[in-house]
Amino acid sequence: xxxxxxxxxxxxxxxxxxxxxxxxxxxxxxxxxxxxxxxxxxxxxxxxxxxxxxxxxxxxxxxxxxxxxxxxxxxxxxxxxxxxxxxxxxxxxxxxxxxxxxxxxxxxxxxxxxxxxxxxxxxxxxxxxxxxxxxxxxxxxxxxxxxxxxxxxxxxxxxxxxxxxxxxxxxxxxxxxxxxxxxxxxxxxxxxxxxxxxxxxxxxxxxxxxxxxxxxxxxxxxxxxxxxxxxxxxxxxxxxxxxxxxxxxxxxxxxxxxxxxxxxxxxxxxxxxxxxxxxxxxxxxxxxxxxxxxxxxxxxxxxxxxxxxxxxxxxxxxxxxxxxxxxxxxxxxxxxxxxxxxxxxxxxxxxxxxxxxxxxxxxxxxxxxxxxxxxxxxxxxxxxxxxxxxxxxxxxxxxxxxxxxxxxxxxxxxxxxxxxxxxxxxxxxxxxxxxxxxxxxxxxxxxxxxxxxxxxxxxxxxxxxxxxxxxxxxxxxxxxxxxxxxxxxxxxxxxxxxxxxxxxxxxxxxxxxxxxxxxxxxxxxxxxxxxxxxxxxxxxxxxxxxxxxxxxxxxxxxxxxxxxxxxxxxxxxxxxxxxxxxxxxxxxxxxxxxxxxxxxxxxxxxxxxxxxxxxxxxxxxxxxxxxxxxxxxxxxxxxxxxxxxxxxxxxxxxxxxxxxxxxxxxxxxxxxxxxxxx
Numbered sequence: 245x246x247x248x249x250x251x252x253x254x255x256x257x258x259x260x261x262x263x264x265x266x267x268x269x270x271x272x273x274x275x276x277x278x279x280x281x282x283x284x285x286x287x288x289x290x291x292x293x294x295x296x297x298x299x300x301x302x303x304x305x306x307x308x309x310x311x312x313x314x315x316x317x318x319x320x321x322x323x324x325x326x327x328x329x330x331x332x333x334x335x336x337x338x339x340x341x342x343x344x345x346x347x348x349x350x351x352x353x354x355x356x357x358x359x360x361x362x363x364x365x366x367x368x369x370x371x372x373x374x375x376x377x378x379x380x381x382x383x384x385x386x387x388x389x390x391x392x393x394x395x396x397x398x399x400x401x402x403x404x405x406x407x408x409x410x411x412x413x414x415x416x417x418x419x420x421x422x423x424x425x426x427x428x429x430x431x432x433x434x435x436x437x438x439x440x441x442x443x444x445x446x447x448x449x450x451x452x453x454x455x456x457x458x459x460x461x462x463x464x465x466x467x468x469x470x471x472x473x474x475x476x477x478x479x480x481x482x483x484x485x486x487x488x489x490x491x492x493x494x495x496x497x498x499x500x501x502x503x504x505x506x507x508x509x510x511x512x513x514x515x516x517x518x519x520x521x522x523x524x525x526x527x528x529x530x531x532x533x534x535x536x537x538x539x540x541x542x543x544x545x546x547x548x549x550x551x552x553x554x555x556x557x558x559x560x561x562x563x564x565x566x567x568x569x570x571x572x573x574x575x576x577x578x579x580x581x582x583x584x585x586x587x588x589x590x591x592x593x594x595x596x597x598x599x600x601x602x603x604x605x606x607x608x609x610x611x612x613x614x615x616x617x618x619x620x621x622x623x624x625x626x627x628x629x630x631x632x633x634x635x636x637x638x639x640x641x642x643x644x645x646x647x648x649x650x651x652x653x654x655x656x657x658x659x660x661x662x663x664x665x666x667x668x669x670x671x672x673x674x675x676x677x678x679x680x681x682x683x684x685x686x687x688x689x690x691x692x693x694x695x696x697x698x699x700x701x702x703x704x705x706x707x708x709x710x711x712x713x714x715x716x717x718x719x720x721x722x723x724x725x726x727x728x729x730x731x732x733x734x735x736x737x738x739x740x741x742x743x744x745x746x747x748x749x750x751x752x753x754x755x756x757x758x759x760x761x762x763x764x765x766x767x768x769x770x771x772x773x774x775x776x777x778x779x780x781x782x783x784x785x786x787x788x789x790x791x792x793x794x795x796x797x798x799x800x801x802x803x804x805x806x807x808x809x810x811x812x813x814x815x816x817x818x819x820x821x822x823x824x825x826x827x828x829x830x831x832x833x834x835x836x837x838x839x840x841x842x843x844x845x846x847x848x849x850x851x852x853x854x855x856x857x858x859x860x861x862x863x864x865x866x867x868x869x870x871x872x873x874x875x876x877x878x879x880x881x882x883x884x885x886x887x888x889x890x891x892x893x894x895x896x897x898x899x900x901x902x903x904x905x906x907x908x909x910x911x912x913x914x915x916x917x918x919x920x921x922x
Contacts, residue, residue, distance in 0.1 A: 290523075294532045309417035531728070543578075543831040555821070560813075563591040565592075601824065609682045611751075614871060620654060623666040688702060707725055716783065772825055777836045784798055792820055802847040
């Protein structure tokens with residue numbers, strides 16, 4: 245034996261003794277805590293589901309990870325991992341002396357650290373909380389911690405932590421995440437070849453990514469399969485079958501979000517309540533229906549496209565919110581045309597003027613004050629004087645959209661045609677103080693205290709409009725919009741649960757139906773005719789503000805209400821062709837046409853509440869209630885407008901308008917009134 249070889253052997257022995265001694269010392273002296281792996285609690289992505297349990301999106305903070313218990317991991321996956329990374333895993337105590345010596349020998353030959361000799365336990369430690377630098381000190385700490393971990397955990401627990409902690413590329417942490425992402429499969433559905441691909445990835449997750457480098461991933465998987473065969477852990481037939489397989493790999497990331505505005509709103513509402521909402525592995529059940537979400541996105545795309553024909557602009561945008569009237573469950577929410585370009589949620593955050601879509605509340609107040617849809621109101625010009633906030637006297641002279649006025653008309657016809665002057669005159673007769681008192685229950689922030697509100701001069705979001713429109717769709721009661729039904733922890737326990745909540749009563753059911761009956765006519769043959777859909781009763785109101793800054797259609801079916809808005813984010817006017825009736829109503833129709841196609845059992849007709857009567861006055865059918873009886877001895881409109889033509893002052897003010905709202909009683913003996921009860 246040569247002197248050189250003897251010297252080399254002595255050197256190896258000395259190094260080995262030194263390392264062992266250092267490790268023994270470190271084992272008793274190093275205070276580094278191993279609790280991070282013993283009491284393993286990694287960040288786990290939460291999942292957001294729709295009302296039917298379908299996945300909307302995963303939410304997470306830094307790492308997208310789905311957690312899998314060891315029992316969920318198929319045997320072929322575990323053995324493929326052990327075969328390629330640490331075939332002696334089930335025999336060693338956390339470190340492999342043979343592997344360490346082999347690595348030392350190769351490192352000495354290379355003159356640097358080229359092989360680590362790490363076991364799976366050591367790899368887990370390195371990936372969890374040690375740096376990847378190749379120094380003797382780091383390796384000693386790694387080995388010591390491996391020994392400690394092996395004394396505290398079972399082999400199965402170590403594998404569970406390894407397969408959940410490791411990075412597999414493409415943004416996927418943990419093998420369950422990678423299986424779902426790359427193959428759209430649960431772990432128990434994986435083939436042997438797919439398992440081999442997955443366990444081969446941690447070696448080089450970027451350069452072996454099967455989405456970008458499919459052949460490299462396949463070659464690495466074949467190496468895993470060859471190792472399994474060599475160890476005798478699979479037979480020839482299994483090997484040949486797996487080698488021949490070419491699994492389909494999906495390029496779409498699990499981080500894709502089917503309803504980004506919805507998910508953002510969930511986080512906004514509930515992260516202050518559940519601090520680890522994005523990292524605690526929660527299951528968040530929303531009220532959203534992904535099928536309706538899809539048609540809502542189509543409707544927003546349609547209104548945007550139609551508006552762009554008239555008013556092309558980079559600042560043009562649109563929003564939609566659809567809600568179940570009786571529960572407040574939000575079924576669809578689209579906060580803009582393109583989330584990638586703008587994450588601002590116009591459905592919940594934009595404050596826009598609703599224009600004439602707010603008028604039904606004024607008419608509801610009129611009915612609750614004793615008026616009937618057949619009651620007359622004057623559609624004539626008036627000049628109103630008022631004092632502004634600075635004490636200055638000013639005048640206001642509103643106009644109709646078409647610049648004309650029609651004299652006397654019924655409240656029904658005034659709302660069907662959305663007559664501004666008739667609405668203003670109605671409000672004047674009701675008294676603004678009474679109107680403000682009634683509107684307080686709507687809880688609209690910063691509502692102007694002047695008459696302009698009757699024409700929708702206030703600021704609300706589509707979400708707020710959905711809430712207050714439940715007055716009509718929910719037969720007089722305002723319901724709180726609800727986006728999340730419950731949140732479940734990863735251990736299956738209930739974290740929180742919400743309930744449908746009625747927050748106020750604006751009117752009685754029979755009174756609300758009077759307004760609904762008119763809003764149905766708005767759709768049948770009024771300004772909202774573009775919203776008409778065969779086979780289902782719909783009610784709603786258009787809204788177009790001054791200079792076409794905002795355009796709306798706010799409406800509802802017997803069960804679902806939908807608010808759609810279009811406008812420019814910079815609040816600049818759109819083209820005059822962009823109106824609630826001309827552009828937005830057809831998008832509303834698109835939504836409901838698709839809705840009844842998807843859900844053919846959707847309720848099609850409105851219920852008529854108890855207490856609603858039906859009569860004929862001046863040859864026309866009309867509804868009434870005990871609070872809103874049919875008018876007595878009301879002359880024909882043609883005669884009234886003919887005699888009233890000369891009774892208008894120079895400002896267009898009718899001298900006799902105070903007589904319109906006299907005391908009214910139902911009289912079934914009156915020859916002009918024919919009454920029946922539903």
